[in-house]
Amino acid sequence: MDYEALLKRGMEKIPEDVRTAGRFHIARPEVEKAGAKSIITNFLEIAGGLDREPEHLLKFLLKQLATKGEVEGQRLVVLGVFSADAIEKKLELYVKQYVTCPKCGRPDSKLVKEHEGVFLRCDACGNKAPVPKV
Template identity: 45%
Template sequence: MKYESMLKRARENIPDNVKKAERFEIPKVLGHLQGNRTVISNFYKIAETLNRKPEHLLKFILKELAAPGELTKSALIIGTRVSASKVNEKIAAYAREFVICRECGRPDTKLEKEGGTLYIHCTACGAMHPVREKI
């Protein structure tokens, strides 16, 4: 068997959800320091990739970093000096808690409120998992 056809066959044998999960990559933060503040210039892009409201992600990150901060029209300003890797870590934690389906591992989910409880609803497999509402 030719190498290319072996490769093709190997790709065909990968289940769809694995392929999908591999494609999902959270953009790494683009940040720079401005005095004692940290400016994350691609924050909106990250929220968009996660398909979540920037305000929700903002709340989580500031709480996790125990830092003040605000959104401008184009960026997130954190009121302390934080390394990009630290912010990446917090965004990954947010994705694990509020975006990735616990059942199938895909990111195609929505936050939905039902009967006073907030759920991650997976549009790929239909699973629903409760998540905390208060950050």
């Protein structure tokens, strides 16, 4: 089999959504201040854009911000005053640890629970890597 035939065969095995995916963007958190609380009004949009369960992202953010909070409808209300930049930095850390594949760098992944723990399984390259517990 020649190189071109092998290349064509390999490309056919790659899912279409992986081949055509554009640059990955995280929605910028929209933060409102209400007294001693911060409200991320687009929290569920962010979780959906990352293709992660809102509960997992919630636990991570609350731990990273060392505060308490809860989801109310589409938004996250946390105790304390936090800037959009501070929350965005925490989201970038979340993406690095729980979304982006450590092998190929693609965001096309899923969190998979197994008896040994939680793993990041990459849909693009097939890599499976353990992730830290939240």
